[in-house]
Amino acid sequence: MTDKILFVRLQGMNNLSRQTLTVLENAFRRLEQQVxxxxxxxxxGHVLLRYREQSIEQALIQKLARYISTLHATQxxxxxxxxQEQGILQRxxxxxxxxxxxxxxxxxxxxxxxxHQRYLKAxxxxxxxxxxDPVGSHSDRDIVxxxxxxxxxxxxxxGSSNPSRDLAVSEIVSKVYSGFxxxxxxxxxxxCDGTPPRFHLSGMLGTxxxxxxxxxxxxxxxxxxxxxxxxxxxxxxxxxxxxxxxYSFKFQEASGRDFGAxxxxx
Numbered sequence: 001m002t003d004k005i006l007f008v009r010l011q012g013m014n015n016l017s018r019q020t021l022t023v024l025e026n027a028f029r030r031l032e033q034q035v036x037x038x039x040x041x042x043x044x045g046h047v048l049l050r051y052r053e054q055s056i057e058q059a060l061i062q063k064l065a066r067y068i069s070t071l072h073a074t075q076x077x078x079x080x081x082x083x084q085e086q087g088i089l090q091r092x093x094x095x096x097x098x099x100x101x102x103x104x105x106x107x108x109x110x111x112x113x114x115x116h117q118r119y120l121k122a123x124x125x126x127x128x129x130x131x132x133d134p135v136g137s138h139s140d141r142d143i144v145x146x147x148x149x150x151x152x153x154x155x156x157x158x159g160s161s162n163p164s165r166d167l168a169v170s171e172i173v174s175k176v177y178s179g180f181x182x183x184x185x186x187x188x189x190x191x192c193d194g195t196p197p198r199f200h201l202s203g204m205l206g207t208x209x210x211x212x213x214x215x216x217x218x219x220x221x222x223x224x225x226x227x228x229x230x231x232x233x234x235x236x237x238x239x240x241x242x243x244x245x246x247y248s249f250k251f252q253e254a255s256g257r258d259f260g261a262x263x264x265x266x
Contacts, residue, residue, distance in 0.1 A: 027243075028064055028065065031240070035057045036052070063100050064227065075217065081207075083209050084191060085180075091180065093220050093223070095146065100231060101153050107234040118144055121142065222255075
């Protein structure tokens, strides 16, 4: 795939979100070809697709696949006014973004540490030792705490004079979206709107809630571009990284958002 094919021009596109998803998917297909593919593997008596090598690069490909798929779903929910459910998926996207940077910067900025090895072991672990006995054979994964993942990212590439505050902000954002995941009362009450107020059970199109979520979703498109570029850098694909960063600057302009990124001077 050439950079010309990867880089979709802004001109003539009616839907920035659709265009950006196309850019992300094209980049994913290019990156996907750079790792050994999954193979039919016998797992506890069943033949399933698995990555035999279980490399950090293959973990990155899987995380990016899930990010792009979830971004599609998030946009679909917004299009139909299901903003509470959008909030749930945005929590998922936050964690996927963390995971991608946690793994990618081990290659580009640091080394694969014991913490990364622990993460990968849990990530690739099978859910059940015996699929015929899911209750008796369920395996508990040694999950790396989210705080440790975010602390590592902040330490390696934070670039802030106050990394503790940056970490605290990340934790607060995560807790805010947890209210959607766990259905806290203040979050549920956002379903109630109108005069007289009523709970909207089939989406909130036409209510005051939509505008804020339309504004918020652009952040996840932009972060998806940066996450994909981080993987490209980890894979040593400099031309892909350059194309993605160039697109991200144009995306910022077209979306009307200021993400703090500035294009390089000519």
